[in-house]
Amino acid sequence: MGGTYCFKPEFFFHGSDSERLLLWESTIKMIIDYPIAGVGFGNFNSIYVNNYISPLAREPHLTSPHNIFLHYFVNLGILGGSSFIILIVTQIYVLVKNIKNDLSQSIWIVAGLVSVLGMVIHGMVDTLITTRPYAMMYWLLYGIACCNIIRDEVVDEK
Numbered sequence: 001m002g003g004t005y006c007f008k009p010e011f012f013f014h015g016s017d018s019e020r021l022l023l024w025e026s027t028i029k030m031i032i033d034y035p036i037a038g039v040g041f042g043n044f045n046s047i048y049v050n051n052y053i054s055p056l057a058r059e060p061h062l063t064s065p066h067n068i069f070l071h072y073f074v075n076l077g078i079l080g081g082s083s084f085i086i087l088i089v090t091q092i093y094v095l096v097k098n099i100k101n102d103l104s105q106s107i108w109i110v111a112g113l114v115s116v117l118g119m120v121i122h123g124m125v126d127t128l129i130t131t132r133p134y135a136m137m138y139w140l141l142y143g144i145a146c147c148n149i150i151r152d153e154v155v156d157e158k
Helices: 015-033 044-052 068-097 107-123 132-157
Strands: none
Touching: 015 044, 015 068, 068 107, 068 132, 107 132
16 A cells, blocks of 8 residues: 655756756846846847856857846846836736726736736746747737726726
């Protein structure tokens, strides 16, 4: 009946986790060195490999820092990174503010909120939002949520 269970550290800690930490550390140094306008889109890998890659890093062919916030700060500097954070905070505020007590009336608003939160949470370890299919689905859900908010405001005015 009884069994022995063995937990392998590899199950909990993926080999790329330590690589990602080295990448983030290098990215923060890049942001400090290019604070205003960033390095520009498409320039991350060449600058990373030539000047910032850690001697402990095993993967030199990376096009982003695998963190959506670091991605925008390193590519667009404080101006672009701050704008991205303002966009996310504004989206979350608008969606939360418009959720009604009856969730059946707010299902698309909740879907929009879940998509924003999902993007933020997953964005901590990847930059998938920068791919076209993911971005299109994200903005579709957010757009439907905003249409429902506007519709509710028009109905409330009548």
